[in-house]
Amino acid sequence: MNDKALYTLEYDKILLKLAEFAATSLGKEEAARLRPSADLDEVRRRLAVTDEAVRSVELKGAPPFGGVADVRPQLQRAKLGGVLGPSELMDIAQLIRGIRRIRKYTASVAEEISIPLLEDLVEPLIDAKPLEDEIRRCIDEQGEVMDAASPELAAIRREIRLGESRVRDKLESLIRSASVQKMLQETLITIRGDRYVIPVKQEYRSHFGGIVHDQSGSGATLFIEPEAVLQLNNKLRELKLQEQKEIERILRRLSALVGEKAELLVSDNESLGYIDFIFAKAAFAKSQFATRPEMNGEGKLRLKRARHPLIPEEAVVPIDVELGESYSAIIVTGPNTGGKTVSLKTVGLLSLMAMSGLFVPADEGSRLCVFDGVYADIGDEQSIEQSLSTFSSHMTNLIGILKRVTSRSLVLLDELGAGTDPAEGSALAVAILEHLHRIGCRIIATTHYSELKAYAYNREGIINASMEFDVATLRPTYRLLVGVPGRSNALAIASRLGLPQSIIDFARREVGDDELRVDTMIASLEQDRRRAESERKTAERLRQEVEALRKQIEEERFKFREQKAKLLEEAREEARLSVLKAKREAEQIIADLRKMAMEEAASVKEHKLIEARRKLEEAVPEPVEKPRRPAEGKPADIGPGDEVKVYSLGGQKGHVVELTGSGEALVQLGILKMKVSLSDLELVAGKKPAVDARQAKTAAAIVKRTRDDHVPLELDLRGMTLDEALIAADRFLDEAFLSNLGQVYLIHGKGTGTLRAGIQDFLRKHKHVKSFRLGAYGEGGAGVTVAELK
Template sequence: MNDKALHTLEYDKIVRRLAAACATSIGKEHAERLRPTRDLREAQRLLRETDEASRASALKGSAPFGGITDVRPSLTRAKLGGVLQPSELYDIAQLIAGIRKLKRYVASVSEEAEIPLLEDFCEPLTDCKPLEDEIRRCIDDQGDVLDAASPELASVRRDIRVSEGRAREKLESMIRSSSVQKMLQEALITIRGDRYVIPVKQEYRGHFGGIVHDQSGSGATLFIEPEAVVQLNNKLRELKLNEQKEIERVLRKLSELTGQKADLLIGDTETLGLLDFIFAKAALAASDFATLPSMNDEGRLDLRRARHPLIDPKQVVPIDVEMGNVYSAIIVTGPNTGGKTVSLKTIGLLSLMAMSGLFVTAAEGSTLCVFDGIYADIGDEQSIEQNLSTFSSHMTNLISILGQVTSRSLVLLDELGAGTDPAEGSALAIAILEHLHRIGCRIVATTHYSELKAYAYNRQGLVNASMEFDAATLRPTYRLLVGVPGRSNAFAIAERLGLPRSIIEHARGEVSEDELKVDTMIASLEQDRRRAESERATAERLRAEVEKLRQQIEDERRKFQEQKAKLLDEAREEARAAVSKARREAEEIIADLRRMALEEGASVKEHKLIEARRRLDDAVPAAAARPRPSGGGKAAKIEPGDEVKVLSLGGQKGHVVELSGGGEALVQLGILKMKVALADLEPVKKQAAAKPQVQTAPSVKRTRDENLRTELDLRGATLDEAILEVDRFLDEAFLANLGQVYLIHGKGTGALRAGVQDFLRRHKHVKSYRLGNYGEGGAGVTVAELR
């Protein structure tokens, strides 16, 4: 990849931000070595790594890299037989613990998300916990060797503490003496060269004997080891030498154990650094609100609301760029400070980031391409030392680019042809664009030359674009408008700033007719674009409303289906329960009948059969009322005297006495007359008789309804309630052509029985009545015989 283009497009700043996001020095090394890849599969793999790390961070927070340092030099020395310092061994223990934490972290994420690449990285990481435990048993977090490192070390340190105590006690007894205190500069004990001494005044040097170890700057104070503690200090010195030897033995043993695992731990260290680098890419994506782009190697770009990652998101204006399908080159025109250069850098930098496995600052669904090279000529690079003008510096850079570019390259050119005569500069710019276009590379170029607008307008595969300018406010909007060339705004700006209109009109007269036509065309294109954008916004709004309505209807339909299914399930469950209950009660009734037959032989009493039949009738689930048939044709005409069926009474037959208003008819049903709606009546078809018969009077044939009850239980009812029930019951029994019925009133005080029998005596359907016989209920039942 062209290093000059990387610097021009500020790729190095992205790398520095990425390195700052790393938690370890090894991760920073990976970030600093990052370069875009030219291989599509590798770019896609790098992006998948970043995507997995982003999902892991979103699920479980940041990965645990705290406390991990680069211990590869220490491991290499341990592998070669060197003895490591306690702090180095403690860092290795921290590394082993960090490996274990990271493996647990990745395992917990894998339970909720697919992260195969991160799992592959963690799978070969070793578990050296025994080595970590041994190091922590011997070395504390301050890098000191603990007494528990070995029994010998613990013993020698106990002896050291005892010897130190004795030496201090001897010296303290000396400095507490009043005769000695006058010889001391200060009554305290200090240490020089690991030996206990006291500060003695110069004039009393010979009084204590012993050894002088140091003196003050003025020479007035000597630090003397009195002869009385020389032997104690000698023993203490010897013990400390033994302590140091034992510490070295412990460190050598730990270093040997570490050396045995050095190769594995070096590989683990590098893997941790790579994982830290991957999670740093995810952290950078999160901080920039970046998204995962799709990649291709076919030269197609589709950036949606793309913004420069180094500009404050609150200030930058997003751009939309599509290239590689219909056109392969974009010629951008527009005023200075309108955002042309930023747009160029945005396209180039986002391409480099995607090729490096980094998310891009664009909307979801953006597409970028893997190029074999990205070349940029942006900015004024004139050099006084090299005697290069602006034009010369651009030409030098362009010559270098033309020597390297291929059909799979992206070329970004800013102010093409600038710095020289406009006529020659525009001609040269057209020639360079034509050469690059023939090669087939992707081109984005900015220019001020109006000739390039016409060039792009007439060439297949090239398209004009411009940076929008608001003539009302005289300010650029920084929006990139693809398909619309930039128009000159010099006259509008000058007029708004107050330049006399006569001068402006004279200037317009100096502009050629062709240029005026181009300007008019551009103005028309801008009007069409604004109208199209307005219509598109309206269409999008309507589409959103339609989609919302469609979703609401779909939700209502789904709720209806769910409710329907629920009601059907409930109905089926109720039907199953009713059938089960009916079957169970029927079985109980049959069992009772069998038991009664066994107990009483063949003489099962009538009232018991009546009771059993009633229980069977009650056990049958009530059938749902069927809807009446609604005839599709014209309703049959009904006249007085016609024989009809009353549908609501189960097809009970009768004849029409008269028609009453309101769509009703008076119908004679046996001895009953009732008003019935015409819609509830169905004429009975008359059959042709074999020979004519003379019918003197209408008659009603009574048929027996096998499902009608033959007994009425009145127990617990008042006399008034009983009379009403008996009257209704006798009418039904009469219509059903029953011969006799049973009224169960119980014995009690006899008041209910007397009242019922008195009512039967006066009832027109009752022929006679009597008390029940033995086996029929006796005095608790009245048997009525009907006419």
């Protein structure tokens, strides 16, 4: 990748920002070495691993890299047999712990989401916990070798503490003496060169034997080790030398253990730094509100609301750019300080970032291309030392670009052809653009030349663009408008600033007619664009309102379904409890029947059975009335002769005889007539000839009942004559049929059998009776006939 373009586009500043998010020095080194790749597969892999890191951080937070340092030099020394210091060994223990924590972090993330690339990076890391445990057993967090490091060290340190105690006791007894205190500068014990001493006044030097180890700056105080503690201090010194020797032996042993795994730990140290670098890319993406771009190798580029990453978020203006589909070159025109150069750098820098595996500050759905080279000629690079003018500097850069550019390159040219005669400069700019366009590379160029607007207008594959400028405020808006060429605002700005109108009019006459027509056309285009933009915003606002309403309706529908499910669950629970209650009562009734049968030796009276059966019926919970679909015809549309369905009778069909005038109708149901509420009827056929009321009265008996009337399960016929019993049985069977009863009981007693024979003969011919039988044991036996209805 072209290093000059990297510098021109400020890629190095992106790397500095990236390094700030690395937790380790190795991660910062990896960030500093990052370079764009021209390999599409490699770029996609880089972006994929960055995406895995972003999703991991969103799920589990930042990984635990704290305390991990670059210990590769220490590991190499240990590998060669060198002895490491306590703090160096603790750094290695911290590395081992960091490896273990990263393995644990990755495993916890992998349980919930797929992160194959991160798992591949973590999988080779070794688990050297026994080595870490041994180091931590011997060395504390402050980098001191602990007594527990070896039994010998513990014994030596016990002797040292005992020896120090003896020396202190001896010196304290000495300085407490009244005769000695007057010779001391201060009554305290101090240490000089690992030897315990006391501060003695200079004039009493001859009264003390022993060794002078130090004196004060003025010479008035001598720090003397008295003869009384000389041997004790010597013994203490010997013990400390033994301590130091034992510590060195412990450190050598630990260093040897580290040396055995040094090669693997060096590799793990580097891998941990690379993993830290990947998560630094994720943190950088989060700070920039960046997204993962789609990558291709076909030269297609589409940026949605792209932002320059080095401009503060509150100041940057997003741009939309598309390149490589219907056109491969964009010519951007517009006034100075309008944002042309920033737009140019935004496209180039975001391309370099994506090729480096970094997310880009643009909206979702943005697409970028992997170029084999990104070339930029931006800014005034004239050099006094090299005697290069602005024009010469641009030409030198362009010549270098033209030598290396290919059809897979991106070329960014700022102020093309500037710095020389306008006529020659514009001609040269057109020639350079034409040459690059024939090569087939992707081009974005900025210019002030009107000739380039005409060139872009007439050349297929090249499009004009401009930076929007608000003439009312005399300020640029920094918005890139693709498809609209820029126009000169010099006269409008000058007029706005107060230049006399006569001068403005003279200047306008000096401008050619063609130029004025082009300027007017551009103004018209810009006005149309503003109108379209306003309408688009209105449409977007309406779309958002509709979307909000849709979400509100979806939410209300969800709440309704939740409430419905809750009510159904409550109803089911209530029904379950009712069934359980009915079951318990039925079981109690059955138990009572069995008890009666046993007590009365199978001669249970029929009235007792009837009473028990009545209780059994009452134990059955009342059925819940099913909701019915509203009748298609209005109640007022139903009249005499209409065929209707009666909801309360299970959809039984009949004909309306007459309307009673009180919201009810007299309905003919077979041989029966009954009054039914109009709301309980559904019209199923057209009107039929009205039934004459007198004929209807002679044709059938009128049965008046409502849905709330209770029809018993049994009919007691005992004591009736056969004729009376048949009339009663006929009425009872009709009512039972209309009530949708499946089975009824006709109680006729045993007696002579005449009533039973007559009833059964009647049942055999009745249209509502499907079958009949004598009562079983517990149902009344031969004294009851059980009829099953159709």
